[in-house]
Amino acid sequence: MGALWIDFERIGRGVLRMLGHTRDTARMLRDAVGRMGAVRRGPVLAVFSRQVYFTGIQALAVTTAVGAVIGIVTITQVANIVGVNAVLTGRILVWIVVRELGPLLAAIFVIARSSTAVAAELASMNVSGEVRALRAMGIDPISYLIAPRIAAVVLSVFILTFYFQMAAVFGGLSLASLVLRDPFLAQLRNIFSALKVFEISVSLAKGLVFGVVIAGSACYHGMRVQTSITEVPQVTTAAVMQSLVLIVAADAAITLVSFV
Amino acid sequence: MIECRGVRTDSFDDLTFRAAPGEVTAVITASDDDRRELLETLLGLCRPRSGEVRILDEDVYGRGASATLGLMKRVGVVWNGGGAISNLNVCENITLPLWYHRGVRPGMAGDAVRALLAAAGMREERVRKFLLSRPGDLAEHDLRLLSLVRALLMEPEAVVCESIFEGLAPEFARALARMLDDYRASHEGTTVLHISSDEASLAPAQPALTLTQLGREIHS
Numbered sequence: 001m002g003a004l005w006i007d008f009e010r011i012g013r014g015v016l017r018m019l020g021h022t023r024d025t026a027r028m029l030r031d032a033v034g035r036m037g038a039v040r041r042g043p044v045l046a047v048f049s050r051q052v053y054f055t056g057i058q059a060l061a062v063t064t065a066v067g068a069v070i071g072i073v074t075i076t077q078v079a080n081i082v083g084v085n086a087v088l089t090g091r092i093l094v095w096i097v098v099r100e101l102g103p104l105l106a107a108i109f110v111i112a113r114s115s116t117a118v119a120a121e122l123a124s125m126n127v128s129g130e131v132r133a134l135r136a137m138g139i140d141p142i143s144y145l146i147a148p149r150i151a152a153v154v155l156s157v158f159i160l161t162f163y164f165q166m167a168a169v170f171g172g173l174s175l176a177s178l179v180l181r182d183p184f185l186a187q188l189r190n191i192f193s194a195l196k197v198f199e200i201s202v203s204l205a206k207g208l209v210f211g212v213v214i215a216g217s218a219c220y221h222g223m224r225v226q227t228s229i230t231e232v233p234q235v236t237t238a239a240v241m242q243s244l245v246l247i248v249a250a251d252a253a254i255t256l257v258s259f260v
Numbered sequence: 261m262i263e264c265r266g267v268r269t270d271s272f273d274d275l276t277f278r279a280a281p282g283e284v285t286a287v288i289t290a291s292d293d294d295r296r297e298l299l300e301t302l303l304g305l306c307r308p309r310s311g312e313v314r315i316l317d318e319d320v321y322g323r324g325a326s327a328t329l330g331l332m333k334r335v336g337v338v339w340n341g342g343g344a345i346s347n348l349n350v351c352e353n354i355t356l357p358l359w360y361h362r363g364v365r366p367g368m369a370g371d372a373v374r375a376l377l378a379a380a381g382m383r384e385e386r387v388r389k390f391l392l393s394r395p396g397d398l399a400e401h402d403l404r405l406l407s408l409v410r411a412l413l414m415e416p417e418a419v420v421c422e423s424i425f426e427g428l429a430p431e432f433a434r435a436l437a438r439m440l441d442d443y444r445a446s447h448e449g450t451t452v453l454h455i456s457s458d459e460a461s462l463a464p465a466q467p468a469l470t471l472t473q474l475g476r477e478i479h480s
């Protein structure tokens with residue numbers, strides 16, 4: 001009983017700590033959004049461009065490939081359960097891939113690839129005194145380091161979500177037309193008839209929210225480091241965990257609000 | 261002008277001194293930690309418990325973070341470790357404040373950068389390689405040169421140097437000191453403050469006034 005009580009206490013402390021980090025992340029995001037105009041400055045625009053390249057463009061090939069595989073797997077399972085049924089196949093592809101898996105898996109890719117990199121880079125810059133040097137040059141670290149990274153990661157997640165969904169739909173339909181002998185164009189019509197503007201909007205909104213959550217968590221935890229290099233892996237892990245928990249929570253909330 | 265009046269921090273009970281305009285002043289601290297704390301206190305990075313820090317007649321901690329950043333545009337800082345941004349090359353590092361604050365692109369500042377590097381004794385054939393290097397590939401003396409050139413390019417009204425001659429070859433230390441002297445000569449009224457925990461290393465700076473830490477206090 002005693003051990004059980006201690007566990008509850010520990011869980012409670014963990015939840016409170018995470019809520020505290022989430023609140024501070026929101027504050028930092030608010031500050032960064034207020035300074036978003038700085039992205040027009042040359043050196044800040046350079047930071048933004050580099051981040052879009054690392055987070056968005058470099059991840060494009062692997063995200064598209066995985067999207068196509070997810071589409072193929074989904075169609076295979078659907079065909080296995082309900083047989084060749086073009087209307088149902090199209091609808092299930094939209095329900096599973098466009099509504100849920102697309103935004104969620106694209107976000108998980110960005111967390112694995114870029115959230116860790118952003119958190120570790122910012123943490124290292126803090127430890128080595130680079131953030132302090134920026135302040136001493138009269139350069140606001142939120143404007144120079146945070147705002148462009150948040151803008152770039154949000155844009156990248158948004159675009160990767162779209163590419164993932166397109167790859168999944170076209171990958172699934174290609175398999176269906178090649179193996180299951182379902183006409184490609186007929187399937188495409190079914191997809192479009194099942195796809196409403198509302199569903200596309202919710203999916204893109206998820207991409208946007210996930211992008212903000214991932215970028216905010218990575219930047220917040222990266223900037224939290226003070227002086228010790230041993231903090232770098234700790235904050236990187238914390239950024240990943242916070243991003244994962246928050247995107248799953250946000251996904252559930254958006255789905256409940258939109259589709260129930 | 262750089263001035264501390266009755267400043268109390270974690271390491272200091274009383275910092276009261278003044279680095280006058282147009283002069284070279286040196287402050288000798290008891291340790292590297294004290295040196296770093298004094299530097300951060302002066303630059304608005306570490307709020308003191310009490311007292312007043314003034315740079316160029318402005319209260320560093322009196323007008324909020326944004327005003328402090330604005331003030332720092334007028335102050336050049338030469339860091340012992342270079343203070344370079346690791347994901348930028350040397351050229352981008354040197355021109356970063358110029359590009360950020362005044363919109364001067366790295367290519368447009370090329371001549372001024374080359375002139376300053378030549379003044380430090382860098383040969384023309386080495387300049388290109390140096391400018392394209394990453395800070396992580398540079399030796400200590402090159403990092404300090406980067407920091408000094410970056411500071412002087414902004415034409416600051418005050419220059420704060422963190423132990424910049426420590427551990428350098430005498431000839432190179434003299435070259436850096438000469439660069440600072442030439443800058444002072446061409447920019448009348450510039451305050452130069454050296455902070456170091458190694459008094460002997462400050463010889464090339466030839467300070468007009470040297471203040472030494474006594475216990476937990478530094479007084480004029």
